[in-house]
Amino acid sequence: MSYENHSSDSSSASPFDRFDRFGFSHLLASTVVLVAATILLGVAAKATGSGLACDANWPLCDGGVLNLFPANFPSFFEWIHRVVAMVAGFFIIGTALAAWRTKAVDRSITYAVTLGLVLTPVQVTLGRETVLSYEMPILSLHFWTAVVIFALFVVSAILVWAHRLTTTHVTLALGVGAIAVPLHVVLSPLFIDSYTPVVQTAQYAAVLALLSAVSLAAIVGRRRYDSPLLSSLVAATPVLAVAVLFLGRRAVMQFAPALDALYALTALVLFATLLAGTVLSRRVVPAAGEALAP
Structure with missing residues (x-):
């Protein structure tokens, strides 16, 4: 794992300073898995036409309380894609925060996951537009932005685990x-x-x-x-x-x-x-x- 050498008083260390190698490396690996799952669910949703389900609503759907939930199977597919994407987004935020607050993490890894974090709201906006507009340029940008985010976290994970x-x-x-x-x-x-x-x-x-x-x-x-x-x-x-x-x-x-x-x-x-x-x-x-x- 790529780490910088730091010395600090353990009595004044924050919870993030005590976020050990096991914690960060596995958080990063989990984020990679979730981003990959989001991409594959997005591909499946587009292929099945589920991206236009939920009555073309975003972020709401077409059934249940306040139209929050899916009303049929295609809507369920799109809804699951959104839920997994949301969870992946929280993991991306958590990974970036942990990277900045954990002194042992190499700065190159921190910058990579931060770039992934910066691209995430762009990806969310493009995801919204795929539902509301469904135009090929937007669909392509949505896909390639997801691939870039995935690549950033994969490279970061490899750098973290490289020593092993x-x-x-x-x-x-x-x-x-x-x-x-x-x-x-x-x-x-x-x-x-x-x-x-x-x-x-x-x-x-x-x-x-x-x-x-x-x-x-x-x-x-x-x-x-x-x-x-x-x-x-x-x-x-x-x-x-x-x-x-x-x-x-x-x-x-x-x-x-x-x-x-x-x-x-x-x-x-x-x-x-x-x-x-x-x-x-x-x-x-x-x-x-x-x-x-x-």
């Missing part, structure tokens, strides 16, 4: 990424005629797994290996992963053969890079003193 992550974790992450790429392509309309809500949600689950895996490989791989070739490979994977995600979304929306081909080619390059990185990570000697986490 070894070369084995790097190899495993590269392997997971190598599996996630073809899964993302196979679940796309290039291979699936019926692009159902279940298929869409599964495809985006593969995306989140891919983004997490390449982030871990890039951050921890740089620390655990001295190999310039391996460092270059793992550094390229996050950029390629974002390109695959972007092109995959465009291919779904536009159904252009040239765009489909570019998406498939980029996915192939990413897959080859991850596969090469997986093999190389098992052969390259770890950096001195870095074979095991300190």
Whole structure:
């Protein structure tokens, strides 16, 4: 975990000063899970058309006391998405506050989660507009803002846990990424005629797994290996992963053969890079003193 060295009188320490490593790291991990759940529920809500449920009301719904609750299943789906998003929002706020008030947390992590906090009200506003306007530019901004928030907290979590992550974790992450790429392509309309809500949600689950895996490989791989070739490979994977995600979304929306081909080619390059990185990570000697986490 990335921490700064501080000395303070324990008698004057605030509750946040006593917020130990176990507490913050697990709070951060919980926030990542909740943000991921919010994204996947949002994808599912859009795919099922539930985003326009609740009689297009926001933040209210279409039934129960004061129209707070859902009146049917589509509304329930949208309502659950909003509830999980609200809980995730509270966790984001709590994580940012804990980062600022916990002296042991590295400032780079604090700034990352704070940026995630700043983007959260923007994301909430965009979520409101998806219900009231439901225009494609707003839907796209809503999705990409969620991805940025997710990435910020994933990177922060990796930095917090980096001291415990070894070369084995790097190899495993590269392997997971190598599996996630073809899964993302196979679940796309290039291979699936019926692009159902279940298929869409599964495809985006593969995306989140891919983004997490390449982030871990890039951050921890740089620390655990001295190999310039391996460092270059793992550094390229996050950029390629974002390109695959972007092109995959465009291919779904536009159904252009040239765009489909570019998406498939980029996915192939990413897959080859991850596969090469997986093999190389098992052969390259770890950096001195870095074979095991300190």
